Amino acid sequence: MEQIGLYLGCNIPLKAPDIEQSFRKIFPPLGVQPVDLEGAGCCPAWGTAPSFDLNTWCAISSRNITIAEDKNLDIMTGCNSCFGVLSEAKHFMGNAATRKVVNGSLAKINREFKGTSDIYHVAHVLHKKIGVAKIKENLKFSLAGLKIAVQTGCHTLWPSDVYKVKEENSYYPTILKDLCEVTGATVPHYSRLEGCCGMGGMRSTDAEKSLKLFKEKLLSIKEETDADMIVTTCSSCFLQFDMSQPILKERGEIDFEPIPTFYYTQLLALAMGFEPQQVASISQIDRRPIIAEIQSEKRRIKEGM
Amino acid sequence: MIIDQKKIDEAIEIIKGHGGHGIQKCVQCGACSAVCPGVKAGFPLLCRALIRELLNGHLEENIENSSSWGCQACNRCTEVCPQGVRPQEVVFAFRRYQALELAFSTSSVTSQMNLYETGHAVFSDPKEARRKVGLPEETPTSAFNEEAQKEIRTLMDNSPMGELGLF
Known part of the structure; x- marks a missing residue:
């Protein structure tokens, strides 16, 4: 069965876990196995790091993305904000200068962004893959x-x-x-x-x-x-x-x-x-x-x- | 209006430094403002109007204006801009200038503290709700993972955010 990294974000696992449970129920019968991304955190939300510093935004997003990269998995998220924040961060990380600075920060936590995981929304997986x-x-x-x-x-x-x-x-x-x-x-x-x-x-x-x-x-x-x-x-x-x-x-x-x-x-x-x-x-x-x-x-x- | 080139250059440099790289491509057509939900809802200083102020060098003059915080980051503006300005990036660059001068609502401090402590900007104890829907009480996320929290703290401590005394 095809596997995909399930990136939860904040609101879904903490305030609306019935939505999280709906992901876990529907995907396996449809042929896609969601895999937990242990230790993933906030994407980070627009009102946090993205509002203060572009490189910090990219570093925190990239940390989340590297958890999926380490498992050789793409990412699926059900939160639109997370989808936007992670996708834009990945876009910024396409810039060589940004990637160098951000990977310098990530080195302090023994991580490196490689850009090997793609980011999908739950709706995309349902519509395009399934x-x-x-x-x-x-x-x-x-x-x-x-x-x-x-x-x-x-x-x-x-x-x-x-x-x-x-x-x-x-x-x-x-x-x-x-x-x-x-x-x-x-x-x-x-x-x-x-x-x-x-x-x-x-x-x-x-x-x-x-x-x-x-x-x-x-x-x-x-x-x-x-x-x-x-x-x-x-x-x-x-x-x-x-x-x-x-x-x-x-x-x-x-x-x-x-x-x-x-x-x-x-x-x-x-x-x-x-x-x-x-x-x-x-x-x-x-x-x-x-x-x-x-x-x-x-x-x-x-x-x- | 008195044109002060030095002030204009400073404002543009600051905005570009915070990621608003396309600001000088703006021709003030207003396509961005026409599709902006923030403008529609009545925030006075977003998209075209904000870019005009910044291109006139009026940075500090607008530091207390809360409009930029009403931006939804929806990027309708980026989609329609015929000049490739990416207006949302300019709005967020201005917001970053404000934030690093601590010109933002105190209500947003909680999110920074939550992120620093739990790795989640929005945090509440989820255990009961999760049990009721048949999920393990603890999320597989940073909320219950000390190593993950430490990593996120390291990234925040070593960023310009770490110098603001918010967490």
Whole structure:
């Protein structure tokens, strides 16, 4: 079975371990074995080393990458920020002068960046390496008739010149749409498809500005798609959708119930029949009704069909 | 406006030194600002507007402006820039200039301390949540790995961050 280094980051293993568990459940049946990268740390997050010093950013990212290099493995991460930070650091390490200085720092901890591991997002591994046909073979429940609004998130899209896997048009992403449609669900377009959710540096710098941006996106989803759920491949977008819809509701700024939100592999794990308690149990918004609908007997895919 | 060439040269040198190498290619077309979520949300000094200030030599004058910290690092600007400026790198270069002068919100100090102590910028005890979803209580990450934490501390101690007294 093909192996790939599972780079966890911070939010997924520490705050949303049900997302981590969903990775561990879905990949082996699909033919990819995630391998732990022991001792990997923060990517480092945009608000830390990248905000202070470029070479320190590259050193901390490269340390993480060398853990995979030592195992001769590529890296897969489910966090968009981690994907962006690691990919950009690898891009900067392509500069000979930067690589020399950073490898000088890494020598102090007996490491050397070689550049032999590629960096993939979980969505890329599912879409490009595994493929939707293989995913379809492993489904236990059909999501036919359910409507999904997708949120790809920023850091797998731009800047496209530093990423190993690119969308055909980064302002009209289709990878997540394809991954959702294979479950049988419909994925309607909405006008703010590529819009930013407002999480990240913006959320911690000015929560009101962040919510303003978020609300515009959310209303576009609600009014244009009336989706049953929102599905994202960014763990930060997930937190924003799950945390900020109830805030807007409580303030009376939206007149509809918060839309249940899933990280994509949670939805896939549910459709593959895994236990909701293990793969989709941590959220502010009550997801139990939609989970019961997804795993209802009438949706079970019969053998041989 | 008085043009002070010495100030302009200094500002450009500092920004380039922090990674904003493309700043002088900017023609002020504003494509970056048109796609910037930060500009859309109302931060006044990002992308085109920030680059204009910097190209006019106004570095110190803007040191307290928090706009750069509202940058999502999304790089929509980099994607559309017709001149190859890579505006996000200029915004982050300015942010680095601010950060090394300690001109940032005290709330971000926690992330630096967390990173230094646990190797994770975001840290909370995960044991109960992990047990509930059927995972080992301890993550395979630096959070429970002293050797890994020591490596990360060494990298941070030997960087310009180590001189700021944040951790």
